[in-house]
Amino acid sequence: MSGIIRKNAWVAGLLALLVVLLVATRMIQPGFGVSGLESIARAALPFVFATTGMAVVVIVGGIDLSVASMMAVCAVTAAVLMERMAGVPAILIVLALGLAMGVINGGLIVATRVPDIVVTLAMLFVWEGVALLILESPGGSTADWLQKSIRGSFLIPGLPNALVIATVCIAVVWLPIRRARLGIAIYATGSDERAAFRSGVAVGRTRIAAYGICGLFSAFGGLSLAALTGIGEPVPGPYLLASVAAVVLGGVVLGGGRGGLLGPIIAVFILRIVRTILTLLAVDPNVTTIIEGTIMVGVVMLGTAATMRGART
Amino acid sequence: MSGTQLLDATGIAKSFGAVRALTEASLHVSEGEIVALMGANGAGKSTFVKIITGALRPDSGTVLIRGREARVGSPAQARRSGLVPVYQEPSLIPDLDVADNLRLTDTPVEPFRRWVEELGIRRLALSDMIGDLPLATLRILDLARALASAPDVLLLDEMTAALPTDLVERVLKVMRQKADEGMGVIYVSHRFGEISELCDRATVLRDGMSVGDLKIEPGVEDRAVELMLGQKLDLAARDIHKTRGTTGDRPRMRVKGVAIAPKVSDISFDLFPGEVLGVVALEGQGQDELFECMAGFMPPRAGSIEVNGVAADFRHPADAIAAGVKFVPGDRADALLAQRSVRENIALPFSARIRAWGGLKLRHERARVAHAIARLQIDTRAQGEVQRLSGGNQQKVTIGRWLATGVDTLLLFDPTRGIDVRTKRQIYPLVRELAEQGASVLFYTSELEEIPLACDRAVVIFNGRVVDIIDAEVADEQTLLRAAYGLVAQEGAA
Numbered sequence: 001m002s003g004i005i006r007k008n009a010w011v012a013g014l015l016a017l018l019v020v021l022l023v024a025t026r027m028i029q030p031g032f033g034v035s036g037l038e039s040i041a042r043a044a045l046p047f048v049f050a051t052t053g054m055a056v057v058v059i060v061g062g063i064d065l066s067v068a069s070m071m072a073v074c075a076v077t078a079a080v081l082m083e084r085m086a087g088v089p090a091i092l093i094v095l096a097l098g099l100a101m102g103v104i105n106g107g108l109i110v111a112t113r114v115p116d117i118v119v120t121l122a123m124l125f126v127w128e129g130v131a132l133l134i135l136e137s138p139g140g141s142t143a144d145w146l147q148k149s150i151r152g153s154f155l156i157p158g159l160p161n162a163l164v165i166a167t168v169c170i171a172v173v174w175l176p177i178r179r180a181r182l183g184i185a186i187y188a189t190g191s192d193e194r195a196a197f198r199s200g201v202a203v204g205r206t207r208i209a210a211y212g213i214c215g216l217f218s219a220f221g222g223l224s225l226a227a228l229t230g231i232g233e234p235v236p237g238p239y240l241l242a243s244v245a246a247v248v249l250g251g252v253v254l255g256g257g258r259g260g261l262l263g264p265i266i267a268v269f270i271l272r273i274v275r276t277i278l279t280l281l282a283v284d285p286n287v288t289t290i291i292e293g294t295i296m297v298g299v300v301m302l303g304t305a306a307t308m309r310g311a312r313t
Numbered sequence: 314m315s316g317t318q319l320l321d322a323t324g325i326a327k328s329f330g331a332v333r334a335l336t337e338a339s340l341h342v343s344e345g346e347i348v349a350l351m352g353a354n355g356a357g358k359s360t361f362v363k364i365i366t367g368a369l370r371p372d373s374g375t376v377l378i379r380g381r382e383a384r385v386g387s388p389a390q391a392r393r394s395g396l397v398p399v400y401q402e403p404s405l406i407p408d409l410d411v412a413d414n415l416r417l418t419d420t421p422v423e424p425f426r427r428w429v430e431e432l433g434i435r436r437l438a439l440s441d442m443i444g445d446l447p448l449a450t451l452r453i454l455d456l457a458r459a460l461a462s463a464p465d466v467l468l469l470d471e472m473t474a475a476l477p478t479d480l481v482e483r484v485l486k487v488m489r490q491k492a493d494e495g496m497g498v499i500y501v502s503h504r505f506g507e508i509s510e511l512c513d514r515a516t517v518l519r520d521g522m523s524v525g526d527l528k529i530e531p532g533v534e535d536r537a538v539e540l541m542l543g544q545k546l547d548l549a550a551r552d553i554h555k556t557r558g559t560t561g562d563r564p565r566m567r568v569k570g571v572a573i574a575p576k577v578s579d580i581s582f583d584l585f586p587g588e589v590l591g592v593v594a595l596e597g598q599g600q601d602e603l604f605e606c607m608a609g610f611m612p613p614r615a616g617s618i619e620v621n622g623v624a625a626d627f628r629h630p631a632d633a634i635a636a637g638v639k640f641v642p643g644d645r646a647d648a649l650l651a652q653r654s655v656r657e658n659i660a661l662p663f664s665a666r667i668r669a670w671g672g673l674k675l676r677h678e679r680a681r682v683a684h685a686i687a688r689l690q691i692d693t694r695a696q697g698e699v700q701r702l703s704g705g706n707q708q709k710v711t712i713g714r715w716l717a718t719g720v721d722t723l724l725l726f727d728p729t730r731g732i733d734v735r736t737k738r739q740i741y742p743l744v745r746e747l748a749e750q751g752a753s754v755l756f757y758t759s760e761l762e763e764i765p766l767a768c769d770r771a772v773v774i775f776n777g778r779v780v781d782i783i784d785a786e787v788a789d790e791q792t793l794l795r796a797a798y799g800l801v802a803q804e805g806a807a
Binding site for chain 2: 181184185187188190191192194195196197198199200201202257258
């Protein structure tokens with residue numbers, strides 16, 4: 001019982017913080033409304049997917065430093081393919097490619113027993129090179145309908161399309177897994193690998209699956225990048241550190257086993273809105289990063305202290 | 314009652330690199346039979362258990378379950394073939410709730426609930442997080458989960474070690490009852506009391522081999538101890554020079570009625586200057602906690618520790634170190650700076666002691682370190698990085714640094730584990746030399762034959778209590794092993 005309350009308490013706390021920040025934005029900028037929300041959601045989309053993938057890998061007890069590079073590979077592949085073929089098959093190919101890259105990452109980690117952080121650091125460079133091979137400089141194009149669909153808020157009136165698309169993609173991939181044995185196995189492996197092995201979990205396969213899921217979400221992230229910019233950009237964006245930050249802020253324990261996907265996703269929006277507010281207040285961009293870092297440490301410290309008190313009583 | 318053979322493991326061998334953990338281990342269990350698996354520390358019990366349950370693959374030998382060869386490649390496969398283990402440490406996932414842990418092993422919920430209740434645990438919700446539950450409850454949940462999958466053979470590895478007495482009774486009762494219904498049980502335990510109460514037979518392992526099958530009857534304890542010892546490799550090192558240091562009549566360290574949750578309930582002894590006091594205990598009798606407590610890692614729950622007649626209230630390892638109590642952990646990696654040189658590692662306690670920059674007697678320090686290195690007979694080619702030394706040489710560094718620095722009280726936890734015989738023989742004189750210099754040494758070892766070699770006296774700990782204090786000079790291994798198994802005549806305890 002207390003576990004469920006504790007888990008949800010973190011998410012509830014983040015939600016409360018998000019609401020406070022939204023209200024604050026509104027107070028600073030009275031004109032801030034649906035369209036402001038829409039642009040924040042749109043800009044946040046690649047971050048959401050990167051964070052989701054990272055969260056799955058962190059839950060299984062690893063970390064994937066190649067997230068941003070895989071996104072770049074997927075973005076340029078999408079841009080190149082969509083110049084030649086219809087949007088839907090191109091999207092499917094890109095998703096398969098993301099999954100394959102993730103499986104390669106996981107497979108290397110399991111087969112070589114080299115620590116996750118080393119393997120994925122190496123793969124960061126490998127995928128970066130692959131992206132540049134596919135497309136030397138920004139170029140290509142993306143399907144018109146794809147670019148249009150992530151703008152505005154017509155899919156469900158009142159909700160930004162970007163948010164709807166992210167929710168659907170993540171739910172379709174993650175919910176069935178979370179409810180199946182694989183989901184439990186992912187948490188079990190991250191929580192206590194030996195105990196998981198003894199309970200009959202195929203630990204190696206579970207880790208490969210988790211990295212595969214991360215690759216798949218990176219593909220979603222790459223597609224959203226391509227859709228946002230209309231082209232493919234081979235140089236990785238700032239998604240690696242941002243995703244780790246959101247995962248930590250979102251209550252996923254580095255080391256594995258604890259946390260969910262909802263917390264990190266809310267954390268993405270919190271970090272984006274903090275940035276918006278600081279921009280609106282015309283704060284020096286250099287000070288902005290200091291404030292962002294401070295918020296992260298502060299929230300995680302407060303949250304840890306609160307859950308520890310909760311555990312004791 | 315002996316029906317069909319359920320488990321038949323024969324000729325199991327397993328090596329880890331150059332170390333042969335098992336050479337020819339065998340075990341068979343028939344329907345309705347409860348078989349104890351016994352063996353002294355290092356006999357290969359845990360490797361054997363891992364192989365039977367599929368956590369390890371044997372190099373050779375066969376495991377038959379119900380007469381069919383079990384290609385056991387993982388715990389999941391062993392489980393499906395009808396052999397379900399309950400390991401020494403809980404195999405429940407701390408960050409999942411009870412229900413998810415059941416789903417992980419495809420355990421049906423209803424029988425699980427019934428067994429949990431039968432085994433005496435009330436007020437358990439399926440949504441309870443495993444990490445929030447006490448250890449004893451986890452052991453019972455492990456057992457209930459195993460029983461709920463209706464196994465042919467159940468393997469219990471030191472299942473009762475963390476259980477309070479009333480739960481132990483319940484577990485034994487349920488085991489007896491299930492055996493009467495035809496289930497086979499393998500019972501790995503150090504506790505003769507439970508074995509003679511519960512088991513039909515006992516298989517004894519020694520040096521990786523099955524050396525005997527005993528029927529449980531009165532007097533079986535002596536026979537089992539004999540089998541476990543066998544013809545031991547003779548260390549023949551009685552020649553180690555034992556002169557006591559300046560033994561004072563005032564104890565350097567006094568442990569009085571110490572209790573530490575969950576394993577240690579009542580430990581008292583005095584540690585005098587100039588003596589090496591051995592600690593005799595089977596694995597998991599509370600010695601780990603005792604050493605950590607004396608080293609200031611955690612306070613005792615009850616009782617007190619005195620150093621030089623003054624109550625020591627250690628709140629941090631630094632307090633213990635300041636009081637002159639130095640701890641050499643069983644894991645060498647905890648004690649050494651692996652990437653630094655032998656010289657630096659030995660000088661480390663020096664530098665840690667330096668409070669002022671002025672008047673540093675560098676030359677003096679260097680001389681003493683050099684002397685210690687020569688004294689340790691370490692292969693100098695690998696001196697640059699301690700991690701390149703062999704395990705034995707690393708251990709010599711952890712002890713040798715105190716020779717150079719001087720130490721009042723040294724707590725040595727299993728310093729010779731996994732070290733070859735030759736290096737071991739170099740370590741005992743080091744320990745003796747420390748005592749001669751007037752240090753008090755508390756020396757736990759998992760190898761009983763070392764007690765007479767290195768120690769003056771030995772305290773025997775069983776089940777969290779001191780059951781005997783033995784004069785190490787006259788103790789033979791049989792006495793020690795009997796004592797370690799808690800088989801001490803009550804009037805003999807002094």
